[in-house]
Amino acid sequence: xxxxxxxxxxxxxEAPIExxxxxxxxxxxxxxxxxxxxTFDEEWRHNxxxxxxxxxxxxxxxxxxxxxxxxxxxxxxxGSNWIGTAAYVVMEExxxxxxxxxxAFGCGIGWSNFMIAFLPMRRNExxxxxxxxxxxxxxxxxxxxxxxxxxxxxxxxxxxEIEHGRTIQTTAELxxxxxxxxxxxxxxxxxxxxxxxxxxxxxKRGSTDDRDLAVIMVPxxxxxxxxxxxxxxxxxxxxxxxxxxxxxxxxxxxxxxxGPGEDMVFFKSTLDNIGVLGSISYCVGAMKNVxxxxxxxxxxxxxxxxxxxxxxxxxxxxxxxxxxxxASHLMARQFARMIDRPDQYGSYFSxxxxxxxxxxxxxxxxxxxxxxxEAMDILGIHGYDRDHDIEKQWRDVxxxxxxxxxxxxxxxxxxxWFYECETL
Numbered sequence: 001x002x003x004x005x006x007x008x009x010x011x012x013x014e015a016p017i018e019x020x021x022x023x024x025x026x027x028x029x030x031x032x033x034x035x036x037x038x039t040f041d042e043e044w045r046h047n048x049x050x051x052x053x054x055x056x057x058x059x060x061x062x063x064x065x066x067x068x069x070x071x072x073x074x075x076x077x078x079g080s081n082w083i084g085t086a087a088y089v090v091m092e093e094x095x096x097x098x099x100x101x102x103x104a105f106g107c108g109i110g111w112s113n114f115m116i117a118f119l120p121m122r123r124n125e126x127x128x129x130x131x132x133x134x135x136x137x138x139x140x141x142x143x144x145x146x147x148x149x150x151x152x153x154x155x156x157x158x159x160x161e162i163e164h165g166r167t168i169q170t171t172a173e174l175x176x177x178x179x180x181x182x183x184x185x186x187x188x189x190x191x192x193x194x195x196x197x198x199x200x201x202x203x204k205r206g207s208t209d210d211r212d213l214a215v216i217m218v219p220x221x222x223x224x225x226x227x228x229x230x231x232x233x234x235x236x237x238x239x240x241x242x243x244x245x246x247x248x249x250x251x252x253x254x255x256x257x258x259g260p261g262e263d264m265v266f267f268k269s270t271l272d273n274i275g276v277l278g279s280i281s282y283c284v285g286a287m288k289n290v291x292x293x294x295x296x297x298x299x300x301x302x303x304x305x306x307x308x309x310x311x312x313x314x315x316x317x318x319x320x321x322x323x324x325x326x327a328s329h330l331m332a333r334q335f336a337r338m339i340d341r342p343d344q345y346g347s348y349f350s351x352x353x354x355x356x357x358x359x360x361x362x363x364x365x366x367x368x369x370x371x372x373x374e375a376m377d378i379l380g381i382h383g384y385d386r387d388h389d390i391e392k393q394w395r396d397v398x399x400x401x402x403x404x405x406x407x408x409x410x411x412x413x414x415x416x417w418f419y420e421c422e423t424l
Contacts, residue, residue, distance in 0.1 A: 002295070004096075004288040007329045013337045015082035018089050025093040028056060033097040038386055040098065044237040045230055050101065051141075057105070058141035063090070064109050065136045072128065073136030084273075084339025088281045088332065095285025099396045100236030102285060106278040107189040108143045109135070126254045127217065134196065145194035146270060147185040147244055157200060158405035160268050161351075161416065162424075165202055165213035170246065172201035172214045174253060179216050181224075181249040192230040192240035195220050198257065199246065200267060211260035215267055216251060224249035235395030269348050273339055275404050276357040280332040282400055283368035286393045287325045290375045293388055294321070297379055314378060321374055324367040335360045355417030362410035365401040372397055 015021075032053045040047055058064040067083070068074020077086055087106075095102035134142045148157050153167040170183025181199060185191070197218040204212040218225065228243040258266050298309035298318065308314050335357060338345040346352055372394040376383030384391045401407055412424045 004291060007288070007326055009333060010330075013085060013333045015085040015089065015340075017086065021086060021089050022093060024061060025057075025090055026096075028053070028061070029093060029097045032056065033094075033101065037098045037389070037392070040100065040237040041235075041392070044232060047238070050238055053101070054141040054143075058109070059139060063105075064138070064142055066090075067109065068132050068136055072132035074132070082340050084277060084336040085333070088277055088336040091278055091281035092285040092288070092332075095282040096289045097285075098238050099282040099286050099393070099400065100238035102282045103189050103236065103278060103400075104143075104239045106274070106281075107146060108141075108194075124254060124256075124258060127257070131196070131217065142196070143190050143194050144196045144198065145188050145190040145244075146198045146200070147188045147191065148200045149187045150183070150185055158271055159409055159412075160264065160271070161413070164208040164210055165200075165264070166206060166208045168200060168202040168213065169205065170199060170201045171205065172199075172203055172216050172256075174203075175250075177253045178250045179214075179253060179255060181216060181218060181246040181251070183246050185244045185246075187231075187241050188244070189239050189241065191244050192227060192242040197225075197244065210264035213264045213267060214260075215257040215263045217255040217257065218246065218249055218251055222249050222251060234399070235392070235397075236399050265349055268354070271404060272354045272357045273348055276361045277336060277339060279361050279400050279404065280328070280335065280364045283364045283397060284325070284329050284332050286397050287328060287368050287371045290371055290390060290393055291322070291325055293390055294318070294375045294378065297382070297388065308378075317374055317378060321371050324371050328364045328367045331360050332364055351417050355414050358410040358413035359418075361404075362407060362414060365397075365407070365410075368397045369401060 032049070036049050039049065062075070065074045067078035067087075068076070069079060070076040077083055080086070091102050091106050094105055147170075150157065150167075150169055152169060157163070157165070157168060170181065170185065173180045173182075181201060183199075183201065185199070188197075191197075197220060199216045199218050201214045201216055202212055203214050220227075224247040226245045226247065230240040230242050233241070257263055295309075298314060299307050301308040303311055303314075309318060338353065338356070339348075342348055372390065376390050376394055379388060379390055382388050382390075383394075386392075415421050416424050
C-alpha cells in the first residue's frame with residue numbers, strides 16, 4: 001500500500017540517521033499529537049499535552065541536546081555534514097501532525113544552538129558555555145525565541161538587503177560591562193513561553209551600518225522583561241505568540257551573540273537558512289498529511305458504485321496534488337542538502353544561497369496552499385468540518401507563507417540575484 005514514504009528522496013540526500021529519526025519522531029507524534037491536535041485550537045491559551053510532548057521530545061529523547069557540540073554535552077549533529085537534512089526530517093515529521101508545534105520546536109532549539117555554535121564566525125565561548133548548560137544539563141524543556149518584529153517595522157526588519165536594520169527601534173546601549181535593552185517586540189514564535197530571547201536590537205537608531213545591528217541574548221526571567229497574553233489566531237495555536245516589552249533590561253556585555261557586523265551575518269543566516277529550512281519542512285509535512293487524509297477519503301467514498309478515486313475528473317485533481325507534493329518535497333530536500341554541504345554549494349552567507357532559499361520557500365508555500373485548497377474541494381462539506389483535519393492544515397499553512405517578510409520578500413530576494421536587479 002502506498003504511503004507518504006513513497007515520495008521520492010534522492011539516495012544521495014539521505015542522512016545516516018534519517019530512518020531512525022523518522023521512526024522515533026513519527027512514533028511519538030502519532031501517539032502524543034495526532035489524536036489530540038484538534039484540542040490545540042480550543043485550549044489555545046494553555047494545553048498540557050503540548051508540555052508533555054515537549055518533555056518527551058526535548059528531554060527524554062534528547063532533542064535539545066541534538067545540535068550542541070560534544071564538548072558542551074551535545075550530540076554534535078550541528079557539526080556534521082548532514083545537519084540540514086536531519087533537522088529537516090524531524091521538523092517535517094512534527095509538522096505532519098501540527099505545523100504550529102513544528103515551528104515552536106524549530107525556533108525553540110534551532111537558531112540558538114546551531115547559529116552560535118557552528119557558523120564560521122567568532123565563537124563567543126563564554127556565552128556558549130552558559131547557553132549550552134541550559135539545554136544539555138536541564139531535566140526540563142528549554143524554549144527559545146528570536147524576537148524580531150516590531151509594531152512600526154513589520155517585515156522591514158527581515159528585508160536586510162535594503163534596510164540593513166534601519167527601522168529597528170529596540171535599542172541596546174552599552175553601560176559599562178552591561179547591555180541595557182529597551183523596546184517592544186510582537187508576534188515572535190514562542191514569545192509567550194520562552195526561557196531565552198534573542199533580541200534583534202540597534203545600537204544606533206536609524207543606522208544602515210550592519211555593525212549597529214546587535215543580537216542580544218536575554219533570559220526571560222530578567223527584571224524588566226514583560227510579556228502579554230497569547231494571541232488568538234486563525235491557526236497554529238500550538239505556537240504561542242504575544243507582545244514582549246523590554247524596560248531597561250540589563251544583561252552582561254558578552255550576551256551579544258557574535259559582535260559588530262557578525263551579528264548581521266548571524267541574523268541573515270537565521271532567516272535565510274534556518275528560517276527557510278523550517279518553513280519548507282512545515283509545508284511538506286502538512287502536504288503529506290493532506291495526502292494521507294485524501295487517500296483514505298477517496299478510497300472509501302463511493303460515487304456511482306465505485307471509489308471516488310476511480311472517477312476521471314477526481315483522478316486528474318489527485319494527480320495534480322501529488323505532483324505538487326512530489327516537486328515540493330524534492331526542492332525541500334535539495335535545499336536541506338545545500339545547507340549540509342557549503343563546501344559543494346557555497347557559503348551560507350552568499351547572495352546566491354539567499355536567493356535560492358527564498359525561491360524554494362516561494363514555490364513550496366504556494367504549492368502547499370494550493371494542495372490544501374484543492375483537497376478541501378474534493379472533500380466538499382467534509383473538507384471544512386473538524387473531523388477530517390483538512391481545514392486545520394488549510395488554516396495553519398497560510399501563516400507560513402506570510403511570515404519572514406511574506407511572499408513579497410521571497411520574490412524580491414529571488415529576482416535580485418537571478419536577474420541582477422539593482423533597485424529592488
